[in-house]
Every structure is written in structure tokens, then in C-alpha cells.
Amino acid sequence: MLQLASKNLENSAQARLTDLQSTVNALSDFTAKANKAKALWEDKTNSNIGKSAFETIKNTLAEMCVSVKICNYCEQNEANDIEHIYPKSLFPEKAFVWDNYLLACKQCNTAYKSDKFAVLDNNDDIIDLPRNTQPPHDRGVFINPRVEDPSAFMLLNIGSYKFEILPNLLKPDNNKAVKTIEILQLNNRDQLVESRRAAAVYFFQRMDLLTKILTATTIAEIKSLLTPYDAEIDDQMILYDIKVQITAGFKRDIQTHANPSVWNAIKTIESKTNEKWRAIFDAIPDALNW
Template sequence: MIRLPNFPLPEPTQSRLVGYQHEIDSLPDYATRVERAKARFSSLNKKGDPTFDSVKATLSSMCAGVQRCAYCEDSLADEVEHIRPKSLYPDLVFVWMNYLYACGPCNGPKSNRFAVFAQDTGVFTDVERRRGAPVLPPVAGQPVLLDPRVDDPTAFMSLDLQDTFWFIPSAKLGTVEKRRATYTIDLLGLNRREALPRERRAAYRDYRAHLVQYIHERQQGQPPDHLSRLEQGIRTRQHPTVWREMKRQHQLIPDLKRLFEAAPEALGW
């Protein structure tokens, strides 16, 4: 996970979202707002709806690689994900900053699971609404889940590039930062799903091969426009966290240290 670029919506789309949200906010009680928010979102979030076609196009442009999930960076992103679940936060169901593009394997298990650090106490509080529970507003507080639209996940965790290719919380035990990283990794199954560490390892080899190719072709005197295309190929691949970690950890891994010494400009990509 890395922080996403925040692109603005086209003005007509943003205005329509504001109007839809006003419809929900004007309803008389929380339970009614929850029910209406879910129904209204489902009725609009369909191919051919001009508002959500525009939302999806903008979210796609914010994705890494070819429309990759903002959470796992591996699978195709094809679902508009509410970072704060719409069944808990109907006041955010049509808020642009509460959207990102995710894949089913990330979005499905996350569902309406959510936790906050309670406003008055700072205590970790699971606010997921269980089946059959009263429809009441969740405890107020700061989200535990890392939000790639606001947070830089790489400030909270690093990637083990030398062995497991797992995400590892970087803060000390007992800190808010550690709890947020651990919760995010566990909730989204970023280490638990066996395919993800395997694909990160493959991405590492792929990035390395492309960097080797760039260095070789630059040494062969290839023209700048050709080298620029190679650079762009690295910048736009899936699993961008792998590339970011390769740059961050290059002094610790002899092979990477050698490559980045040969192409120091790549540290800026």
C-alpha cells in the first residue's frame, strides 16, 4: 500500500454526489439514513450511470499499473470501495474522499468491519455492526484502518524484501502507529493471502530486471526518449510499494546498492 494521488472529480460529477449526499443527510433518523444510503448507492453504482462512470474513471486514473487495487496492488480494481463503510457512516456514502478502487478479495472480507480509537478515551473500539444488532451510530473516534487517500502507509510499515515479502509494522509495540499498521495488514489479509507475498517477490524480480535493462541500454548509448520509456515502464508497474521499498532499502541489500549506484537517477522515480 502507498498513498494514492488525489485527483479532483469533474465538477458536474462532484455536484451530483453532493446532491445525492444531501438527500441522505436530510432524512430524519440514523437507521433510515443507513437503509436509504445502501439502497441509493446500489441503484446508482452501475455501468452507464454518468456519475459513477465518471467516479470510476477518476479512481482508475489514481490506481497503480493497469487499474490495480489500492489495497493489495495486485488484483484488478473493479469495485468502488467505501473506506468508512456505508452501513456505518451514511453521512459519507457519496463523499468523494471516502472512495477508492478495490478488488473483490480485499473489499469483500473488509465489508463493514471497521474500528476507531474512541474519541473520549483513545481506546481501540471495534464498531462493526453484527447481524441483528440495533442500527445505532458507531462510537466516534479516529479510524484505525490506514486510509491511502490520507495516510502514507509506508510511514507505518515496511516490506521484507529479503525473505518473506510480508508487510511489517515499523513502529514500536504499544504505539498507535503499530496498532494501525497491524490492524490494516490483518483486516485486508495482506500477508495472509498466500498469492500476495508470492506476487510481491515476482514484482521485485521484475523491477530489478527492468532496472538492469535500463542501465545496460543507457550504457549502450540509447537515445533519451527510449530511456524515458523504460523509466515510465518502471513508474507505472503494479506493486509500486515494492519499488518504493527497493529504493528505501537499497543501502541494506548489496545487489540493489550496486544497481542504484549505477543509476542514481532511479532513486527519484
């Protein structure tokens, strides 16, 4: 999990959200608010104004995803659902709040996250929230990647391919990391773990190939190194420009790949502790900012 590059929502879509939210907030009773939020959510695209607002919302959220239209929780599946970070059934006052949205895949949204949520009590201990009951307050125990950087709470271990909670966190932050991993089952879904390993292999092979290309002394040598799936080289260009163009292409490959948390852990940890990665980042220091 990584922090999203949050964007502002275009005015007319924001106005629509404000309208819907004030309809919910006008009610005084929690159950009435929750029911209203649910009904308005189900009905949200049944008018032209609603359709257009939620199209804008979805498109803007898609631009904010941590990789190309990828689920911001599992980082593997296509992100198609507008997910409420604070569930609307428990926090109807956040049902139409822009900062409470991100795109997630159907599986993360409905099978894992769903209505599961917890808050902290006054001792910073976790209170799991039963369905359809009013939370005692809104100190959520879940990392909110719209406003918080998950890497400040946990990092992926390149080896086990599971998230490890950073040592020395304060109790509320530690509890947030524990609960986020638990609710999303980030460390227990075998397919996620296996796909992270495959991503690490991909990132290494790609970057290793790029270092070889950058030390090549002839265009013919570069051509022999490239895979059949890389862009064709323009023979009229000089060697330097060809390398610049290829580097840009490889950068795009890295940045648009699934599992950006794997790449983040490689930059943060492996670049310092792993000999082979250290050599790659010594050769291409810019890649630490990719």
C-alpha cells in the same frame, strides 16, 4: 499499500454526490440513514445523471490508482469496484463523500474489507464495530491512503515480503497499521506474498539490464542485450538518444508494474542496504524518483 495521488472531482459529478449525501443526512435516525445510503447506492446508476456522474467518478479514481488500474489494497488485481474506505453501512454520512472512495478489486472489497471496520476509543484502544450498529465516533483505525501515506506506518520487508509496522509509532498510528494489515489480510494471503517476490525479481532484472544497456558502447551491443519484448531500436538515432529512449521505456515498465509497494521498499531500504541495488542506483540515481 501506498498513498494515492488524490484528484479533484469534476463539478457535475461532485454536485451529484452532494445531492445524494444531503438526502441521507436529512434523516435523523442512524438506521434510516444507513438504509437510505444503501438504497441510493444500489440505485446510483439507474438514471442518466447518475450513470454519467459515476462513470466520471470511476474514471477519475482509475487515474488515481497506485499503478495502472490496479487494486489500491492488494496491488495485484484489476481494480473495478468503488470501495468505501469508511463502510457506508457504518458511516452513512460518508457514503457519497468523494474522499472516502478508492478503487479496489472485487476480492479485497467483498471478501476482505467488506463492512469490517474499527474505531479508537478515548484511550486509543481498538473497538471493533459490529455490523449495522452506530459507531460511537468516527476515529477510524484504518490507514486512509487518500489522505495518509501508508509508508509512514509500515514498509514491505524485501525478504519475507510481508508488511512490517514501523517502530516507535504512537499508539493510534500503530493500531491503525495493525488493523489495516489484519482487515485486508495483507500478510496472510499466500498469493500476494508470492507475487511480491516475483515483482522484486522483475524489478531487479529490469534495472540490472538497464545498467548494462547504459554502459554499452555500440548499438549492436544494445540490440544483443534487449529482450524480444522491448521496443525496436531506430538505427538512424545516435547512441545517446537510443539510451534516453530505452531508459524512458524501462521507467514506464517499472511504474506500471503491479506491486508498487515492492518498488517503494527497494528504493527506501534496499537502495541503502543491498550491495547489488546500491550499484544500480549509483549508476541510475534518477531511478530513486521513479
